[in-house]
Amino acid sequence: MDSTVTTASEENVWSGGNRPLNASYGKLMMWFFLVSDALTFSGFLASYGFSRFKFIETWPIADEVFTHVPFFHGNFPMYYVAFMTFILIMSSVTMVLAVDAGHRMKKNSVIWYMFLTIIGGAIFVGSQAWEWATFIKGDFGALETKGGRILQFVKADTGERTALADFAKVIPDSRLEHERKNGVWYYDEGYMTSYNVNEVIEGFKANSNILVRTETINAEGEKVVLDRQQSLTKLRDATQVVEGANLIHNEYGSRLFADFFFFITGFHGFHVFSGVVINIIIFFNVILGTYERRGHYEMVEKVGLYWHFVDLVWVFVFTFFYLV
């Protein structure tokens, strides 16, 4: 409890000790940090908006990118992200319950709620790692053109996406691999795609049920699918096969989409990770009775503010990356 009650007549404004905002130094500094961190995240999200408005007609549709749920096969747009959102909100609730228990000096409840919060945070970080892995690994594969645009493939009869592996022709050729013993200068050749451009194009020619889907979005909000003739013309522009996504190539569409995905969810995931670490430290402090001896649980309240902030940011990331 605070005991700095001052009456108006005795209050000395300039010698310190009074709290015009009725909040402690530590709490104010946490708010100070959170406001500046909120501005950082806003900068990221606003620049995402900038790139998206710049390429508004060709931006990837998030529902078609994030369609996986662990242990299940099929097309489940957004279900898993919604689950992650719920986990994070839930862990926010256990955190605020821990703060509430701290106010009432109930040590055991604080321990229990902090523990649940940490578990929730860990599930969230794990889910995000899984989401990244799925995104990097890729889904169907695509071709990239000279201009860096992406050509995807659909089945003509059903309109469903089709993977390169379903139609690409395997053309046996002898490829001479450069080895360390053959040169003064030696580089590892790095990652090779499963098929080369020629194999995909030959496979396309052999299978009349495949069409090219471009990045362009039509008036109905769907990606434009070319007819057979246009597809063949378009395929002449293709320069390489893209499987999955990284900072340079992205089979889902615009490269910037992948860049922002890694940057924004990565920065947020880093916040969640540090939040979990800080929560663990505070958790052990609570067990050791540090705050019991100190007489108040304000430290739990301060990490709670940080934890809620992480949840708050996710609410915005969820909207602007997955929903809108």
Add this chain to the structure above:
Amino acid sequence: MAHEHKLEIFRGLLKFKSNTQKIWGVLVFLTIVTAIEVGLGITKPVVLTGNYFLGMKLLNWIFIILTLVKAYYIAWDFMHLRDEKNALRRAIVWTPIFLVAYLIFILLFEADYIYNVFKDGYVKWNF
């Protein structure tokens, strides 16, 4: 430290008996809002995707508004802004809102301009 909590939400429409109860109440509310968002995101009603307001689909406006609603309840009830002094609350809330509104305004206008430059064929980028 502010030990006493304001226990009313929705401008006093809903009053809780204890802080714990209020927390669960807010959780229920946030869950409902998220469920609505996900439901709309999956079904995508044509009424909402076909109509525009200020150049943006109505569906996206709904998403953004619901997000701000969620953000309000997280900040007000979980971060206890409801119980803070007005001066502190205003300093925390209006500073970012002002700066972010300005940033969004200026960046989105610029992006739309670049979109038009690309579209009108001064720059070839889709090849």
